[in-house]
Amino acid sequence: DQQVKQNSPSLSVQEGRISILNCDYTNSMFDYFLWYKKYPAEGPTFLISISSIKDKNEDGRFTVFLNKSAKHLSLHIVPSQPGDSAVYFCAVGGNEKLTFGTGTRLTIIP
Amino acid sequence: NAGVMQNPRHLVRRRGQEARLRCSPVKGHSHVYWYRQLPEEGLKFMVYLQKENIIDESGMPKERFSAEFPKEGPSILRIQQVVRGDSAAYFCASSPIIPPNTEAFFGQGTRLTVV
Numbered sequence: 542d543q544q545v546k547q548n549s550p551s552l553s554v555q556e557g558r559i560s561i562l563n564c565d566y567t568n569s570m571f572d573y574f575l576w577y578k579k580y581p582a583e584g585p586t587f588l589i590s591i592s593s594i595k596d597k598n599e600d601g602r603f604t605v606f607l608n609k610s611a612k613h614l615s616l617h618i619v620p621s622q623p624g625d626s627a628v629y630f631c632a633v634g635g636n637e638k639l640t641f642g643t644g645t646r647l648t649i650i651p
Numbered sequence: 652n653a654g655v656m657q658n659p660r661h662l663v664r665r666r667g668q669e670a671r672l673r674c675s676p677v678k679g680h681s682h683v684y685w686y687r688q689l690p691e692e693g694l695k696f697m698v699y700l701q702k703e704n705i706i707d708e709s710g711m712p713k714e715r716f717s718a719e720f721p722k723e724g725p726s727i728l729r730i731q732q733v734v735r736g737d738s739a740a741y742f743c744a745s746s747p748i749i750p751p752n753t754e755a756f757f758g759q760g761t762r763l764t765v766v
Contacts, residue, residue: 547693575754577757582759582760582762583759583760584655584657584742584744584757584758584759584760585694585742585757586757587754587755587756590754630693630694638684638696638699638707639684639696639744639755640696641686641693641694641695641696642693643692643693644693644694
């Protein structure tokens with residue numbers, strides 16, 4: 542019973558274009574949403590978050606969108622850079638722990 | 652300003668041995684979480700601890716696995732009688748207060764290999 546799903550295991554995007562990563566969740570009680578980035582052999586690092594009272598949060602090249610009615614979260618990266626190549630995990634919170642998706646491997650093509 | 656420190660980074664154990672994974676949270680953080688990442692899978696919650704208390708261990712296998720976060724010292728994840736299926740990356744995270752009010756900071760992980 543997967544509460545958080547990232548349906549695209551991988552994504553390739555040309556450098557300079559927009560990368561869009563998607564995440565769906567099932568429980569409407571979740572009220573805090575985060576994106577983490579992970580390089581090989583390293584721990585996840587926090588990227589950006591949004592609370593359920595908002596539908597958009599922007600930080601530089603990164604924007605997170607939240608559609609509560611659709612229970613859908615997305616991360617936009619624009620413009621995409623080679624250093625953005627990593628695995629991206631969405632995470633949701635609403636109780637005392639974060640529940641993670643399975644990750645999307647983003648590859649930026651120079 | 653040290654982040655979450657995990658050691659060892661790599662651990663090799665033979666089947667049947669014990670594995671001890673250590674996690675020192677960010678200074679001042681009193682909430683610790685352990686996650687496991689199996690090959691080609693996402694991060695799976697195992698256990699959430701506060702100082703001297705296990706708050707939520709719903710993700711922890713019922714047998715062979717235990718965790719503690721003593722008043723002094725690091726948090727320890729202990730796996731007894733390891734089997735090949737325990738091979739994974741184990742990540743510890745800490746936060747100053749309960750999410751969702753703040754993000755959790757992760758360590759670099761311990762990669763356990765059972766041979």
